Amino acid sequence: MRALFAFSVAFIFSASALAGNISDNKDMTTRYSEVVDSKSVKNILQNAEMQRLHxxxxxxxxxxxxxxxRLRMMSKEGRAYHNALEKKQKKAAK
Known part of the structure; x- marks a missing residue:
């Protein structure tokens, strides 16, 4: 019984330590938002290559x-295009 209790306590502590080490990818979202902010949404949406790929x-x-x-749209430009398209759609919905 003690061994089972010790095992469950060890499992809980290791799981909580693992959960604490998982990042929430804030750095990834800031990088993509910087790409969108660096160019205007209008210029991004006028990219003919991105329009064709989409x-x-x-x-x-x-x-x-x-x-x-899809593979070509996974680049920084493609993600910026999708973010700009979402912003445009949200503005249109309001």
């Missing part, structure tokens, strides 16, 4: 063309 990604979905577009 159209291919949404139109072709899970096909090879769509997946290639």
């Amino acid at each position: 159209r291919d990604m949404t139109h072709y979905a899970m096909s090879e063309t769509g997946m290639e577009a």
Whole structure:
């Protein structure tokens, strides 16, 4: 019985220590927000290459063309484009 109790206490402490070490990726979100803030939303949305990739990604979905577009949209520019598009949609919804 003591061994089971000691094991459960050790498990709880190790799990709480592991949970404390997991970051909430604030540095990643600030990096992408800096990219969006560095350019105006209007300029980002007028990027013809990003518009084409977004159209291919949404139109072709899970096909090879769509997946290639998804991979190319995972860059900093692609994330900035998505953030700008979301901001534009939120402003339009208000």
